[in-house]
Amino acid sequence: xxxLTQPASxxxxxxxxxxxxxxxxxxxxxSYNSESWYVSWYRQDSGRAPQLIIFDVNxxxxxxxxxxxxxxxxxxxxxxxxGLQAEDEADYYCTSYSSSTTYWVFGxxxxxxxx
Amino acid sequence: xxxLEQSGAEVxxxxxxxxxxxxxxxYTFSTYWIAWVRQRPGKGLEWMGIIYPGDSDxxxxxxxxxxxxxxxxxxxxxxxxQWDSLKASDTAIYFCARxxxxxxxxxxxxxxxxxxTVSS
Numbered sequence: 001x002x003x004l005t006q007p008a009s010x011x012x013x014x015x016x017x018x019x020x021x022x023x024x025x026x027x028x029x030x031s032y033n034s035e036s037w038y039v040s041w042y043r044q045d046s047g048r049a050p051q052l053i054i055f056d057v058n059x060x061x062x063x064x065x066x067x068x069x070x071x072x073x074x075x076x077x078x079x080x081x082x083g084l085q086a087e088d089e090a091d092y093y094c095t096s097y098s099s100s101t102t103y104w105v106f107g108x109x110x111x112x113x114x115x
Numbered sequence: 116x117x118x119l120e121q122s123g124a125e126v127x128x129x130x131x132x133x134x135x136x137x138x139x140x141x142y143t144f145s146t147y148w149i150a151w152v153r154q155r156p157g158k159g160l161e162w163m164g165i166i167y168p169g170d171s172d173x174x175x176x177x178x179x180x181x182x183x184x185x186x187x188x189x190x191x192x193x194x195x196x197q198w199d200s201l202k203a204s205d206t207a208i209y210f211c212a213r214x215x216x217x218x219x220x221x222x223x224x225x226x227x228x229x230x231x232t233v234s235s
Binding site: 038040042044049050051052055056061091093095097099102103104105106107108109 | 150152159160161162164165174175176177210212215219220221222223225226227228
């Protein structure tokens with residue numbers, strides 16, 4: 001079974017860029033395979049339902065600002081928010097889907113504070 | 116417009132049973148997977164399981180297998196999450212979410228959440 005590790009919190013000032021990492025650690029030695037590991041990112045405002053912001057590494061649903069971008073290298077995926085705005089304050093979650101296990105795992109979430 | 120409408124908040128006692136619902140509208144319900152996600156107070160999201168309304172094919176997270184039952188009624192475009200015997204630790208907000216088109220590995224629409232409070 002895999003686990004996804006995110007920093008508990010990140011912060012930045014308006015206009016700056018921040019990056020949130022999401023590292024996959026599988027308990028199955030040798031099972032990691034980037035071709036079968038699919039990461040997406042969600043934003044959750046307090047008390048609200050999560051919202052999809054990045055899928056397929058670096059694709060955004062319509063309506064999501066192009067200040068949000070994603071990347072992936074090996075067993076680590078990253079979400080970058082550029083030109084930080086106060087409205088970006090929220091919790092951010094990565095999730096991975098494994099085609100070998102056919103289920104999803106969420107990261108622990110990262111609280112973004114805009115200073 | 117795609118919409119997932121969840122049933123209202125519930126207050127239960129430990130040992131009681133419960134079923135909450137998620138009704139889909141604005142799309143062909145039977146052709147999109149529906150997942151359930153738990154969020155305990157002040158905690159992160161946990162994927163519980165997923166069901167395909169077309170044939171009720173269901174996959175559970177190992178953490179929730181045997182603890183909950185996910186089902187669906189295609190005729191009413193409604194997915195369900197149920198417990199036979201609630202525990203205080205089941206207190207949480209439960210979200211349903213639609214898996215994207217053609218079974219892509221992400222969730223594009225979410226319900227508003229159902230708060231379940233279980234007292235011991």
